Amino acid sequence: MVKKIIPVILTNKMKDLKNKLRRLRGLTKQVQIDIIDGQFVNNKTLGLDDLIQIKSPLITEVHLMVLNPEKYLAQAKKTKIERIIFHFEAVKDIIGALEEAGRLGFEKGLALNPETPIKKIEPYLNKVDLVLLMGVQTGFGGQKFIPSTIDKIRKLRAINKKVKIEVDGGINLSNIEKIAKAGADYLVVGVGLFGAPDVKKRFQQLKSIINAVK
Secondary structure, three states: OOEEEEEOOOOOHHHHHHHHHHHOOOOOOOOEEEEEOOOOOOOOOOOOHHHHOOOOOEEEEEEEOOOOOOHHHHOOOOOOOEEEEEEEEHOOOHHHHHHHHHHHHOOOEEEOOOOOOHHHHHHHHOOOOOOEEEOOOOOOOOOOOOOHHHHHHHHHHHOOOEEEEEEOOOOOOOOHHHHHOOOOOOEEEEEHHHHHHHHHHHHHHHHHHOOOOE
């Protein structure tokens, strides 16, 4: 499978969101937006109402860092989002939430906090399109990548050869090759991309590294 860089935007300002989307035009067809409710973690971002207003074709997936994510699914259908990712730790009826997401036509992703072991989600691997492994503590950008995430990637890949693995948090030029080699399919980059003086150049640098990984 071709590995992909997915830019991520975590913001509580509409102007910032629009600016970052503008900087990504022509670079990618996929962007992830983080939606944080201030309850699952102690932070808050723009919400689905804001995405409904923008309707950018670049916004293909949302990472719901929210409690009771199943309550957001119907509203998410009003956007152009193709993929919904929500946290294993944030929902009681995981099967029900996954089934509802599927019924609404979304690709389904299950995210794991750094401290949650892979074995917790083994029963659901045949019901999801991807698993998102957090490489930092959930909810804040600019953190350093947690090295033990590499072992989690390898373990998940050993358990299931087919499920897509997405890794989010702390990815940059110095570690992206190791993360990709461990088995990650989608590499979600925020500060490691937007923190560069030239976003286009940095995107191409990151892409070149993962394209060389066999």
